[in-house]
Amino acid sequence: MKPVEIYTTPICGFCHRAKQLLNQKGVDFLEFDVMSNPERKAEMVQRANGSRTVPQIFVGDDHVGGCDDLFALERQGKLDALLAA
Secondary structure (H helix, E strand, C coil): CCCEEEEECCCCHHHHHHHHHHHHCCCCEEEEECCCCHHHHHHHHHHCCCCCCCCEEEECCEEEECHHHHHHHHHCCCHHHHHHC
């Protein structure tokens, strides 16, 4: 399984939903709290091609996007393949 990284804040409902989906699928992920670690916010923005909102989700080298993008992949049946590739 590819490594999964997610940039979050503790007060973000979309972050909680995205993490909940990953947890339900049994996906281990590395979480970066950009509220507690502002240097991670700059890293996130650079990696996400300027996107400043959280969550920003990465599967391996692929930028998935945010919570809605993650759920769209799941609805389309593409998330499992992306995680396993």
